[in-house]
Amino acid sequence: MAVRAVLAQEAATRPELTTDALVVFGVVLVAVLLFLTERLPIDVTAILLIVVLVVLEPWTGVDPATGVSGFSNEATITVLAMLILSGGVARTGLVQELGRRMASYAGDSVRKQLFATTVVTSPVSGFLNNTPVVALLVPVVTDVAHRGNTSPSKLLIPLSYASQVGGMLTLIGTSTNLLASDISARLGDEYPELGAFSMFEFTQLGIVVVVVGSLYLIFVGHYLLPERVPARANYLEEYDLGDYVADVAVVPGSPLVGETVGEATDAFGPDIDIVQVVRDDDRSVAPRRKTRLREGDVLVVRTDRDAIEALEDVPGAELVGRLTAASELSNGGSPGRNGDQDGIVTELVVSLDSRLVGERLDLERFREEFGAAVLGLRHRGELVTDRIVGRRLEVGDTLLVQAPPDALDRLSRRDDVIVAREPPRPEYRADKAPIAVAIMIGVVAVAALELYPIMLSALAGVVAMVVTGVLHPNELYDAVEWDVIFLLAGVIPLGIALEGSGAATYIAWLVVSTAGFLPTLVVLWLFYIMTGLLTEVISNNASVVLLVPVAAAAASGIGANPFAFVLAVTFAASTAFLGPIGYQTNLFVYGPGGYRFGDYFRIGAPLQLLLSVVTVLGIAFFWGV
8 A cells, every 4th residue: 555645635535554564553552662771682582573573574574585685785885894894993092082082172161172072073973873882982972071171061961962963964974864864765765755865864963963062061961950960079989988998918827828819708708899909019910810918918908888797707807997998999090100000990881782681790700700899889870879789781881990001091992892981002903094084985985986886895895994994803893892792783673664554654744634734843843852762762763664654654644745854853853852871872872971861851951842843944945845
């Protein structure tokens, strides 16, 4: 049933709500609930969608070949290639170097710091995936704040928001743009106004959005953000270390003498972790299990409030201090008296594609694998004050750790965590930076000139980065956010089912029948708002899949321009400003900024409203409605 035939007339009759449409609505409802509750990881939910759609083929029309078509879809492959290209640029240290130059300019002026943050972040996010851009710049911006005596809370949410608006500068700025382009091309058979987006299809509007958003963040936004984290971070106060860290001395004649750190940890119990061994003037940070103890050693341990008193009953161990040990840790901000032996205290953010997601926190295993001792934990901005051992980790969780400089260097090169401060001796392939930039320019130029599709030019760019040594072959897989790839593969057949079953047609009819009496510009604005709100509870890619077909059909039903409505949905899906859950970059800054849920809404709601008006008016000006 053609949507145009159903909705083109002003007095259109109500389309039939078929059994097929009802079944697809049921699948969509289940998907939304799973995305909202996060009962399953995103990638598992996506695989489940494929299975359910194929099993219900008589109603959904999704056969096995269609069900797995998302894996071979041009948008999915292009996103995968762009993530690898972004990873290659990251390995050169180019983004971080831009950040350091930003720091030298910013000084101690909050507005200059915000200006530098947006000027670096937004343009870069137009050509590199904004998720790794934010991951790379979190430590840089945090250091800018500390050097300028500014609270990181004033800069980190603006960093995330600047990356989101910057993603709207080009087709390759976000995976959402690429997916929307693919859906638009698929709908082109029914709507002549639609087709695949070109590289700079909406750049003029993206520039307007970036300028307006940046001005808001620089001149208004920082007044709405509280200073959750002090300008000079004091981890003793932030993480209440005085209640959880203590010094334990190995007394003469102790049965612990000659034992290893691992054996001492077993003797203390599962709730107590040895984070340092102090011997004379030497301080061993995150000691290995095989390290042997001597008489007179002082063990710095991390535990919870209840278990810390039990240390007094351990034979051969004497509790000699609590606040002193915590103060020593909280001041470990840089290499000091003992050079590389002094540990650096910093925060680690669990990243989107981390192997730690879903794992239970094992302090001893973490120390052995990462070379860092865990001192504290924040979950969604809130300090975890009870037992952290065995706590299941999620994306955005922030671990306070102490690690030697060399361990911090290694951590900064891993994809499991984001180090919330720049490592002291970063290792980048700086000599490969010109090559990486040349490859990216080539990829963009080939696609912009329409010599070859963006998928092909991006894949060629991946090969070029490996051949030229910008990326090593074994780093290709680490650069990919696999949950995003699986999400795309799962929601693409869902979109096909929405269109084929008539479910999209029915929703479009409801929109037209309830809002068709409003001016076209207002209906366009309502679609923007509806998409933005939906993106806050499910992923941005899922929002595009659900609403692009509906927007096109509704536009046709009221005699409007389908391209304008598709563009409004695309822009709105990439601007999740109301909370930390709607967009992964918001989660990355949650812990380091010490934010609470309401902080996002306080600064984000006015920005969302402002950009909704600017975007809708911009669409009307450039393309008409």
